[in-house]
Each structure stands twice: as structure tokens, then as C-alpha cells.
Amino acid sequence: MIENIHHSCICVRDMERSLALYQGVLGMEKVQDTHFEGAMIDRLLELQGARFRIVHLKVGGDILELMQFERPAGRDQADLKVNDRGITHFCFTVRDTDKVFRRLKASGLAFTCDPVTTPTGRKVAYFRDPDGILVEILQEAAKK
Numbered sequence: 001m002i003e004n005i006h007h008s009c010i011c012v013r014d015m016e017r018s019l020a021l022y023q024g025v026l027g028m029e030k031v032q033d034t035h036f037e038g039a040m041i042d043r044l045l046e047l048q049g050a051r052f053r054i055v056h057l058k059v060g061g062d063i064l065e066l067m068q069f070e071r072p073a074g075r076d077q078a079d080l081k082v083n084d085r086g087i088t089h090f091c092f093t094v095r096d097t098d099k100v101f102r103r104l105k106a107s108g109l110a111f112t113c114d115p116v117t118t119p120t121g122r123k124v125a126y127f128r129d130p131d132g133i134l135v136e137i138l139q140e141a142a143k144k
Contacts, residue, residue, distance in 0.1 A: 005062070006063060007056065007062070007063035007064065007065045008062075008063075008064060008065065008090055009065040009066075009067055010064070010065070010066055010067070010129070010131070010133055011067045011068070011069065011074060011131075012066050012067065012068050012130070012131050013068070013076075013130070013131055014068070014130065015053055015055060015066060015068040017130045018066050018068075018129065018130055018131065019055065019066070020130075021109075021129055021130060022057050022064065022066065022129075023057060025104065025107045025109075026059075026092075026104075028057035028058060028059045028064065029057065029058040029059075030055060030056070030057055030058075031056050031057070031058045031063070032054065032055065032056035033053070033054075033055045033056075034053070034054050035051065035052070035053050035054075036050070036051070036052055036053075036054060037049075037050060037051040037052075047072060048072070049071055049072060050069070050071065050072065051069070051070040051071050052067055052068060052069040052070060053067070053068050053070070054066070054067050059092065060093075078131045078132035078133050079128075079132040080134070082134065088134060089126070089133070089134035089135065089136055090133075090135060090136070091124075091135075091136035091137070091138050092135070092136070092137050092138070093137075093138050093139070093140065094137045094138065094139055095139065096139060097115045097123040097124065097125055097137055097138070097139040098115055098123070100137050101114070101115050101125050101137065104127065104137075109127045110127060110128065111125050111126060111127045112125075112126045112127070113125070113126075120141060121141025121142065122138055122139060122140055122141050123138070123139040124136055124137065124138045124139075125137050
């Protein structure tokens with residue numbers, strides 16, 4: 001039935017600002033950059049007069065999709081707390097949380113706190129992207 005997750009999507013306010021983070025700072029590779037509109041798109045998304053841009057960014061073997069609507073305007077609901085209903089954050093695995101944390105912090109990203117080690121032994125830190133989406137970086141626990 002289900003084989004894998006093809007991509008996760010973030011609807012962004014300003015594509016270039018988001019690309020500056022995800023492509024520029026985080027180093028993801030742009031693999032698609034396309035505009036969409038028309039009757040089929042309106043039917044598919046249950047919108048009228050939709051026009052938007054999608055950029056696919058490759059990270060490892062996965063795809064992160066950024067979507068910016070020119071029309072119609074959507075609601076701004078990005079600042080969810082981790083206990084709100086809905087998708088509240090997403091996570092990137094890293095080899096060295098402390099090293100990535102220092103690099104991202106030096107680039108101007110604000111983190112919720114310094115990296116912490118969880119009860120499962122993973123080392124994690126959280127920051128918000130330009131649209132307020134909560135992003136986690138995670139280093140797996142050392143194997144015993």
C-alpha cells in the first residue's frame with residue numbers, strides 16, 4: 001500500500017527569503033521550480049483562481065517542498081506551539097547537533113534554547129524558519 005513519504009510541504013510567504021535559509025544556509029539542492037494554475041489545479045486544491053509556485057529541495061534522499069501562493073491569499077497560522085493540533089514541526093537529522101547549532105546561530109537563526117539531550121539520548125535543538133515554522137535538528141543517540 002504505502003511505500004514511503006515523497007515530500008513534506010511548507011506554504012511560505014516569501015519564496016526567496018525561504019530559499020535563502022533552506023537552500024543557502026542549510027545547503028539543500030533545488031531540483032524543481034514550477035508555477036501552477038488552471039482549472040485542474042482549482043479542482044484538485046478546492047480553490048478558485050489559484051496560482052502558486054512550488055520549489056522542491058532535495059535533502060538526503062528526501063524532498064522538502066516550498067509553496068508560495070500568489071492567489072488566493074491564505075491565513076497565517078504558522079506559529080503553532082508543539083501542543084497545538086496539526087503538524088507542529090519537522091525534523092532534520094544531523095551528525096553533530098552542536099556544530100550545526102553554532103553554524104546556524106552564527107547565520108542569524110534564533111533557537112528556542114541551546115541543544116539538549118533527551119531521555120532517549122538524542123541531542124536536539126529547535127529554531128523557527130522565516131515563516132515561524134518550528135524546525136528541529138536531531139543527532140541520534142550514540143550506539144552502545
